[in-house]
Amino acid sequence: MKKLAAFSFLVLIVHLGYSQTPREFPYQDGDTTYIMKQYFMGFLKRVENKPDLDSVKAAEIQQAHLDYMSANGKSGALLIAGPFGxxxxxxxxxxxxxxxxxxxxxxxxxxxxxxxGRLAIEVHPWWAAKGSRLK
Structure with a gap:
């Protein structure tokens, strides 16, 4: 029921038409208070008509992609990234x-x-408890 309260808060914000949703808000679950924080989750997707490149050029783009992800991780903008299996x-x-x-x-x-043009991206706002981590 309490988890529904956090979701209801988000629906209320959208319904009332606030121009800017707060990036953080407290959420009480029993004796624990979580600070919910807004992040942005992106899904990298296959491109149907991606350019036909030779293997050398494709490898160069892939390495540049990995380097770019690494730089965004070092800057703190990117928290986690990885391919699907x-x-x-x-x-x-x-x-x-x-x-x-x-x-x-x-x-x-x-x-x-x-x-x-090798990948497309779809980005969505995503909420998680501040400090959440993979275990």
């Missing part, structure tokens, strides 16, 4: 800790693989 249309996931969706869109649109 199958050969589906969804190629990977990224999670950004930036102030706005526009900022996340701007970062990913400058990814060499996206700029080269």
């Amino acid at each position: 199958d050969d589906g249309d969804m190629r990977g996931v990224v999670i950004y800790d930036v102030a706005t969706k526009a900022e996340a869109d701007s970062i990913i649109s400058n990814d060499p693989a996206v700029k080269a």
Whole structure:
């Protein structure tokens, strides 16, 4: 029921038409208070008509993509990224800790693989308890 309260808060914010959703808010679950924080999750997707490149050029773009992801991780904008383990249309996931969706869109649109038309991206606001981590 309490988890529903956090979701209800988010629905209320959208319903009331606030121009800017707060990036953090407290959420009480029993004796524990979590600070919920907005992140931006991106799904890297296969491009149907990607350019046909020779293996050397494709490898160069892939290395530039990895270097770009690494640089965004070092800057703190990118929290986690990685490919999916199958050969589906969804190629990977990224999670950004930036102030706005526009900022996340701007970062990913400058990814060499996206700029080269090798990957597409779909970005969504995503909420998690501040300090959440993979175990």
